[in-house]
Amino acid sequence: MSFATTSARTVDAHRERVTEMLRPLxxxxxxxxxxxxxxxxxxxxxxxSPIDLPVFRNSAMDGYAVRAAEVLxxxxxxxxxxxxxxxAAGGDPLPPGAALKVxxxxxxxxxxxxxxxxxxVRVDGAAIIVERGRAAGEFVREAGTDVRAGAALIGxxxxxxxxxxxxxxxVGLAEVGVLREIRAAVITTGDELVPAASTLAPGQIYDxxxxxxxxxxxxxxxxxxxxxxSTDSPDEFRRLLRAATEAADVVFTSGGVxxxxxxxxxxxxxxxxxxxxxxxxxxxxxxxxxxxxxxxVLSFPGNPxxxxxxxxxxxxxxLRELAGLSPVESHVVPLGDAIRSPAGRxxxxxxxxxxxxxxxxxxxxxxxxxxxxxxxxxxxxxxxMAAADALIDVPAEVTALPEGAPVRIWLL
Amino acid sequence: MSFATTSARTVDAHRERVTEMLRPLxxxxxxxxxxxxxxxxxxxxxxxSPIDLPVFRNSAMDGYAVRAAEVLxxxxxxxxxxxxxxxAAGGDPLPPGAALKVxxxxxxxxxxxxxxxxxxVRVDGAAIIVERGRAAGEFVREAGTDVRAGAALIGxxxxxxxxxxxxxxxVGLAEVGVLREIRAAVITTGDELVPAASTLAPGQIYDxxxxxxxxxxxxxxxxxxxxxxSTDSPDEFRRLLRAATEAADVVFTSGGVxxxxxxxxxxxxxxxxxxxxxxxxxxxxxxxxxxxxxxxVLSFPGNPxxxxxxxxxxxxxxLRELAGLSPVESHVVPLGDAIRSPAGRxxxxxxxxxxxxxxxxxxxxxxxxxxxxxxxxxxxxxxxMAAADALIDVPAEVTALPEGAPVRIWLL
Numbered sequence: 168m169s170f171a172t173t174s175a176r177t178v179d180a181h182r183e184r185v186t187e188m189l190r191p192l193x194x195x196x197x198x199x200x201x202x203x204x205x206x207x208x209x210x211x212x213x214x215x216s217p218i219d220l221p222v223f224r225n226s227a228m229d230g231y232a233v234r235a236a237e238v239l240x241x242x243x244x245x246x247x248x249x250x251x252x253x254x255a256a257g258g259d260p261l262p263p264g265a266a267l268k269v270x271x272x273x274x275x276x277x278x279x280x281x282x283x284x285x286x287x288v289r290v291d292g293a294a295i296i297v298e299r300g301r302a303a304g305e306f307v308r309e310a311g312t313d314v315r316a317g318a319a320l321i322g323x324x325x326x327x328x329x330x331x332x333x334x335x336x337x338v339g340l341a342e343v344g345v346l347r348e349i350r351a352a353v354i355t356t357g358d359e360l361v362p363a364a365s366t367l368a369p370g371q372i373y374d375x376x377x378x379x380x381x382x383x384x385x386x387x388x389x390x391x392x393x394x395x396x397s398t399d400s401p402d403e404f405r406r407l408l409r410a411a412t413e414a415a416d417v418v419f420t421s422g423g424v425x426x427x428x429x430x431x432x433x434x435x436x437x438x439x440x441x442x443x444x445x446x447x448x449x450x451x452x453x454x455x456x457x458x459x460x461x462x463x464v465l466s467f468p469g470n471p472x473x474x475x476x477x478x479x480x481x482x483x484x485x486l487r488e489l490a491g492l493s494p495v496e497s498h499v500v501p502l503g504d505a506i507r508s509p510a511g512r513x514x515x516x517x518x519x520x521x522x523x524x525x526x527x528x529x530x531x532x533x534x535x536x537x538x539x540x541x542x543x544x545x546x547x548x549x550x551x552m553a554a555a556d557a558l559i560d561v562p563a564e565v566t567a568l569p570e571g572a573p574v575r576i577w578l579l
Numbered sequence: 580m581s582f583a584t585t586s587a588r589t590v591d592a593h594r595e596r597v598t599e600m601l602r603p604l605x606x607x608x609x610x611x612x613x614x615x616x617x618x619x620x621x622x623x624x625x626x627x628s629p630i631d632l633p634v635f636r637n638s639a640m641d642g643y644a645v646r647a648a649e650v651l652x653x654x655x656x657x658x659x660x661x662x663x664x665x666x667a668a669g670g671d672p673l674p675p676g677a678a679l680k681v682x683x684x685x686x687x688x689x690x691x692x693x694x695x696x697x698x699x700v701r702v703d704g705a706a707i708i709v710e711r712g713r714a715a716g717e718f719v720r721e722a723g724t725d726v727r728a729g730a731a732l733i734g735x736x737x738x739x740x741x742x743x744x745x746x747x748x749x750v751g752l753a754e755v756g757v758l759r760e761i762r763a764a765v766i767t768t769g770d771e772l773v774p775a776a777s778t779l780a781p782g783q784i785y786d787x788x789x790x791x792x793x794x795x796x797x798x799x800x801x802x803x804x805x806x807x808x809s810t811d812s813p814d815e816f817r818r819l820l821r822a823a824t825e826a827a828d829v830v831f832t833s834g835g836v837x838x839x840x841x842x843x844x845x846x847x848x849x850x851x852x853x854x855x856x857x858x859x860x861x862x863x864x865x866x867x868x869x870x871x872x873x874x875x876v877l878s879f880p881g882n883p884x885x886x887x888x889x890x891x892x893x894x895x896x897x898l899r900e901l902a903g904l905s906p907v908e909s910h911v912v913p914l915g916d917a918i919r920s921p922a923g924r925x926x927x928x929x930x931x932x933x934x935x936x937x938x939x940x941x942x943x944x945x946x947x948x949x950x951x952x953x954x955x956x957x958x959x960x961x962x963x964m965a966a967a968d969a970l971i972d973v974p975a976e977v978t979a980l981p982e983g984a985p986v987r988i989w990l991l
Binding site for chain 2: 202203206207216218220221222223225227229250252253254255256258268270271272273274285308312313314320321328329330331332333334335336337338339340341357358359360362363364365367368369370371372373374375376377378379381382383385386394399425426427428429469470471475493494496532545546547548549550551552553555579
């Protein structure tokens with residue numbers, strides 16, 4: 168393997184490689200979950216309605232069920248023979264020459280063929296006066312006119328949103344088959360890392376990559392089954408890797424991939440067939456990609472910003488597609504600052520999006536109109552990254568851009 | 580109170596009223612949660628960094644720590660006096676006239692003031708040859724250059740995304756104060772409603788509004804603490820309402836709000852000061868709004884589509900703002916079909932968005948270019964709603980629109 172910049176692969180080539188490694192996760196098994204818990208999950212197979220909707224012929228209004236033929240010559244006075252509530256069995260037929268009061272959703276009594284809304288009649292003691300003629304079918308919802316029993320209700324692969332959950336509930340389903348979530352394990356590496364709230368000894372820093380990758384995975388529809396930290400001991404990393412590949416569909420590691428003296432990830436994974444190399448990108452140049460016991464293992468560099476940017480540009484697009492989520496949002500906008508960029512490497516700078524403030528602003532998120540650079544290029548600037556809301560994509564061949572130059576941005 | 584269409588309030592007026600009722604929920608208390616669990620929550624107060632980041636002066640590269648003054652006249656040969664790993668205490672100073680190998684992130688040894696990257700030196704036995712002069716500070720990350728101890732890290736009210744979680748972890752915080760989620764209770768009403776997977780008796784339908792409202796609330800950053808169903812018995816509804824107002828910050832009910840004979844919600848809430856009236860909208864005309872023991876209670880009509888559209892147009896904008904989420908997405912696009920609409924009522928038709936397919940399609944969600952009507956106007960067409968991905972907003976005064984007319988759409 169080579170780390171020479173001249174042989175570095177492009178960002179697009181590496182993203183394509185990662186996407187290809189993750190593609191088998193599309194074929195994950197289905198599992199049955201309760202309908203309310205299926206929100207945000209992907210439907211495993213097309214759901215057909217087990218029943219007609221509406222289930223039975225019912226009234227669209229609070230009003231009076233009548234025979235249209237009996238109110239053809241209006242005004243006409245009809246005695247009210249009773250009331251049909253929503254939930255009533257609806258077995259009693261409408262007597263000839265009469266009306267039955269019906270509530271919205273109540274069954275249309277046998278014999279009736281239209282409903283006169285309550286606001287369109289005059290009540291006259293125990294009778295109503297219908298003021299004008301009515302057509303058969305008015306304000307009657309026929310059974311099966313929304314969906315027929317056996318007809319397709321929701322397509323396979325659909326990401327289930329509230330309106331789908333509503334439809335599943337409306338046809339009486341208690342459970343539904345959804346694709347199992349993608350299960351990910353995260354292993355961070357480095358002797359220098361200590362857990363949150365520890366007292367830092369000289370040379371130590373807090374382990375943020377585990378928490379950060381877990382959050383990024385969760386936010387993109389992936390279920391994180393474990394987050395572990397390994398020292399630079401190959402035995403410890405090997406042990407954690409084994410547990411991770413047994414529990415997860417995909418493993419993410421941080422650190423230990425470049426050409427220092429203590430590169431535990433590379434040391435363990437390269438002999439297992441893992442590949443390690445350079446991508447012509449800043450941050451995130453050194454990358455590793457392996458398949459261990461059939462499980463893809465993506466190895467990002469350990470600098471916090473490198474880890475997060477690697478996730479954003481290499482893994483996030485494919486993971487979102489697998490989870491059924493919308494693609495990462497991207498725009499081309501003018502740059503708010505002049506910048507310089509290293510030759511031969513595509514650079515992802517941290518930016519803050521400026522948005523228009525139109526009269527529409529209160530209604531909807533306004534479109535991005537520009538982006539400003541808000542942090543240095545250093546891959547350790549994690550606080551700077553927190554203040555950003557976009558990555559500014561500076562092509563590899565570009566070494567300088569003036570203020571106002573159009574750049575592609577990727578929303579974080 | 581009046582239900583006459585002539586006195587009906589506008590959609591905007593009712594949304595404003597609902598927004599005003601929900602506004603006190605902005606002042607909800609803070610709670611401490613573990614940093615990983617804070618993803619998607621709103622920061623209660625500004626977080627200041629408890630430490631400098633970087634914590635200590637460290638190397639940006641795998642390379643050799645040297646004194647810039649000693650490599651001014653290059654090439655120069657320096658013996659390598661040792662190795663500083665990441666995580667090393669870093670107490671040993673750099674001997675004069677020598678280099679110390681340093682890993683990325685390792686402390687810069689006292690005396691050194693720059694790092695020569697490993698790819699820029701020739702190794703010559705136990706020494707290195709530095710080929711060109713170096714400036715003090717090169718590849719050295721000074722302590723505190725990302726954020727200083729005591730400086731603002733993340734602003735109050737920020738919706739915590741993965742990059743914020745990363746920054747909180749990087750400064751060693753184990754817990755963080757976030758606004759408590761808005762807690763909602765849902766009560767559906769109607770004798771005709773039965774739970775999922777029951778056998779339907781004549782006149783019965785499945786209760787979908789509870790599941791649907793719970794899903795819609797969850798999808799918009801609200802925590803659903805209870806979902807209950809009440810028959811049309813005022814005593815039962817009163818009991819469920821009391822439990823709901825004790826457990827939740829806001830209560831949503833469905834059904835029982837219009838002018839039929841069995842309007843349990845209105846019957847119980849009106850004597851408690853609840854208001855019930857008509858909004859000039861279809862679907863969703865009859866609406867109720869009450870404050871019970873200081874808790875806002877929003878009462879939607881019971882037709883499934885009316886319930887969901889009421890949530891979308893009246894409650895969702897304010898709830899998203901309270902949760903720190905982006906506004907509901909809205910566009911103006913040409914209508915794919917000619918439509919008719921009732922005079923005097925703003926109509927929200929169910930539509931399916933057509934999107935452009937540009938070369939950018941693989942990168943980002945393409946912009947909507949048109950919308951087609953995909954379901955009838957009936958408020959019972961829940962399967963039709965499942966197939967929609969937008970509401971088409973037809974102004975109250977419009978009675979017909981030709982194909983191609985511009986319409987505002989609201990993405991579901």
